Amino acid sequence: MSGTTVFGFCAAAAVGLGLYGLITNPQPLRKIIAFNLVGSGVFLLFGVVGRRGAAAGLGNDPVPQALVITGVVVAFSATALAIALLLRLFKAAGTATLSDAPLRADPDSPGD
Amino acid sequence: MSIATIFEIVLAAVLLGLGVWTIVVRETFSATVGFVAYGLLVALIWVRLDAVDVALTEAAIGGGLGGVLLLGAAARLRDADLMASETPGEVMRASAAALSALIAAALAGAVVLLPDAAPTLAPAAVANAWATGLSNSVTNVLMAFRAMDTMLEKVVLLLAIVGVWSLAPDSAWDGRPGPRHETDPNGVLAFLARLLPPVGIVVGIYILWTGADHPGGAFQGGAILASMWLLTIMAGLADTPPTGRRWLRFILVAGPCLFLLVGLVGLLSGAAFLSYPPALAKPLILGIEVAMVLTIAATLGLLLAGAPERSWKP
Numbered sequence: 001m002s003g004t005t006v007f008g009f010c011a012a013a014a015v016g017l018g019l020y021g022l023i024t025n026p027q028p029l030r031k032i033i034a035f036n037l038v039g040s041g042v043f044l045l046f047g048v049v050g051r052r053g054a055a056a057g058l059g060n061d062p063v064p065q066a067l068v069i070t071g072v073v074v075a076f077s078a079t080a081l082a083i084a085l086l087l088r089l090f091k092a093a094g095t096a097t098l099s100d101a102p103l104r105a106d107p108d109s110p111g112d
Numbered sequence: 113m114s115i116a117t118i119f120e121i122v123l124a125a126v127l128l129g130l131g132v133w134t135i136v137v138r139e140t141f142s143a144t145v146g147f148v149a150y151g152l153l154v155a156l157i158w159v160r161l162d163a164v165d166v167a168l169t170e171a172a173i174g175g176g177l178g179g180v181l182l183l184g185a186a187a188r189l190r191d192a193d194l195m196a197s198e199t200p201g202e203v204m205r206a207s208a209a210a211l212s213a214l215i216a217a218a219l220a221g222a223v224v225l226l227p228d229a230a231p232t233l234a235p236a237a238v239a240n241a242w243a244t245g246l247s248n249s250v251t252n253v254l255m256a257f258r259a260m261d262t263m264l265e266k267v268v269l270l271l272a273i274v275g276v277w278s279l280a281p282d283s284a285w286d287g288r289p290g291p292r293h294e295t296d297p298n299g300v301l302a303f304l305a306r307l308l309p310p311v312g313i314v315v316g317i318y319i320l321w322t323g324a325d326h327p328g329g330a331f332q333g334g335a336i337l338a339s340m341w342l343l344t345i346m347a348g349l350a351d352t353p354p355t356g357r358r359w360l361r362f363i364l365v366a367g368p369c370l371f372l373l374v375g376l377v378g379l380l381s382g383a384a385f386l387s388y389p390p391a392l393a394k395p396l397i398l399g400i401e402v403a404m405v406l407t408i409a410a411t412l413g414l415l416l417a418g419a420p421e422r423s424w425k426p
Contacts, residue, residue, distance in 0.1 A: 003120035007157055008223030010124040014131050016216025021135035023208040024200050029140055029189055033147050033182065037131060040154055040174070041219075047161045048223060053232030056239075058249060059162025063233045066253035069169045069331055070265045073408075076173050076181075077272035080415035083185045084276040088419060096192035 008048040014041030028089075028096060032082050039075045043068045120160060127153045144179075144186040151175030164327035165250040168319070172335035173412070180342070181416050245394040246324045254329065255397045259386045263375065266368040266404065269411045273364060277355055280420035286356030287424045289417035295348045305347030312340035320405045324394070330401040334408030341413045352417045354424035360410065367407030371400050 014037055021034030050064035090096045127150060134146040152175045158167035200208070237249045237257065244256045254262050280287065295301050316336035323329030344350040353360050374396055375386040383389075388396050 003117060003160060005223060006120050006124045007161065009220050010127055010157070012216045012219035012223060013128055015219055016212040017128075017131045017135050019215060020208050020212040023212075024205050025135070026199055027140060027192075029182075029185055030143060033134060033143055036147065036178070037134065037150075040151070043166075044154065044157065045219065045223070047158060047163055047166065049226065049230070050163065051161045052226060052230035053234060054162065055232045056235040056237075058234045058238065061232045061234045062237045062249040062253045063258070065163050065166050065250045066258055067261070068163075068166050069250070069254065069329075070261050072166070072169050072173050073331055074265055074268050076178055076412070077269050077415060079178060080181055080418075081272045081275045083181060084279050084419050087185060087188060088279040090189060090192055096189050 004048055004051045007044060011041045011044035011048060014038070014044065017041075026097060028086050029083075032079060032086070036075065036079060039071070043071055046071075123153065123156060123160070127157065140189065141183075141186045144182045147182060148175060148179035151179060165248075165329065165332070168327060168332040169335070172332055172339070176339055177335060177342075177412055177416060180339075184416075243390050243393060244388070244397060245390075246397065248323060248325050248327065248329075250327075251323050251329050251397075255400065256388065256393065259371075259375070263368065263371045263386065266371060266407065269408070269415075270364060270368055273411055273414055276415060276419050280355075284420045284423055286354055287420040288354050288422045289352045289414060289420050290345075291421065292351060293346050293348045295346075297348070301347045302349060305344045305349050309340040309344060312336055312343075316340065316405075316409075320401060323401070324398065330404040330408055334405045335412055337405065337409035338412035338416070341409065342416055345413075345417070352414075355414075355420050356424070360414075363406050363410045364414075365407075367400070367404040370403040374400060 018034045018037030018039075018041060021037065022031055025031060025034060046064040046068050047060065050061035051059070053061035053064075055061070086096060130146050130150040130153065134143045134150060137143050137146065152171065155167045155171035155175055158164070158170055234249070237253055240257070241247060241249060241252055244252050246252050246255075277289075316333045318333075319328040319336060320330055320333030321328075323333070341350075345352055374388070378387040379385040381389070
């Protein structure tokens with residue numbers, strides 16, 4: 001078994017772990033972290049496939065590499081947007097869960 | 113294919129251990145710290161996979177800036193941690209575990225069953241490198257062969273910042289993002305914020321410039337510039353700029369606009385959208401990358417700073 005295959009199993013396990021956390025953890029911030037775990041597993045799978053496609057003197061296929069670089073930046077901006085939404089929810093409602101917890105008395109108050 | 117070394121197996125095991133910790137640990141803050149460590153190890157794996165460009169991006173954006181973002185959010189949401197939120201029951205958790213295990217096993221199976229003469233675009237990317245004059249094939253794919261993806265990614269960054277800013281309360285519209293950081297002006301953080309940026313800015317620009325021929329480029333360089341900017345903000349030496357400032361908005365759109373403009377010129381001059389004439393390819397790509405590095409640095413920094421919270425009026 002080569003090192004590339006070991007990392008492939010690692011990536012598959014990261015996707016599974018992230019999915020489990022995404023479903024079972026009730027806190028939104030933990031869901032965001034779990035989703036990032038899924039994403040990093042998917043990116044690593046790209047890397048494993050690209051490593052196997054090494055040719056022409058390159059150690060790793062440049063096309064999946066370029067896709068992953070773009071993906072990392074997009075994942076970061078999505079995470080930042082999700083966290084901004086969460087912080088705003090916490091400020092406006094005083095809670096950071098998505099359950100039916102009671103909101104603040106007057107939803108029309110400016111909040112800040 | 114070589115046999116896996118002890119180093120690779122230990123690296124994979126520690127990585128998975130951190131992944132499990134991130135999911136099962138009780139406090140959100142500990143989970144966040146675990147995820148930051150996880151991100152740095154992922155960067156190491158990318159080095160082992162011979163993808164140094166991705167490793168640099170992962171370390172700077174995934175591990176570094178992403179870590180600061182998550183740690184900041186976890187610190188601000190600490191009170192929310194104390195509130196009891198209902199956890200799913202046994203049956204729910206067991207079925208989620210079964211589903212996740214099934215998907216992980218299917219992916220692991222796919223890794224084992226990959227075709228043995230792996231399909232690859234590497235020879236095509238190397239053979240066509242003459243068309244741009246850059247010898248880093250990852251930069252070639254990003255900026256020329258798949259330039260459409262990269263341009264649209266700039267638009268995604270712009271949309272993300274529009275989304276974050278639109279969460280501002282009315283009173284802070286056009287105001288400064290995030291809280292004002294106050295630290296001891298003689299403390300360690302303020303010292304680092306004076307010492308590191310001159311070095312970091314040079315390193316960031318070097319990584320941008322060397323990206324044409326070696327691992328590096330606008331993303332990695334931009335992330336380093338953004339972290340230097342954030343360091344001075346967090347040390348209280350500078351404040352986040354009001355989001356209404358013209359120059360700031362100009363920098364945010366400069367990268368995507370220049371990219372789009374070059375793309376349209378390619379379309380009008382005959383060949384195709386985003387095609388560069390080979391004689392001008394290198395200066396055009398470097399020009400776009402210089403505009404992009406500023407846009408990326410400003411966008412990443414502002415995404416971390418968050419929604420406007422304070423009115424800029426005194």
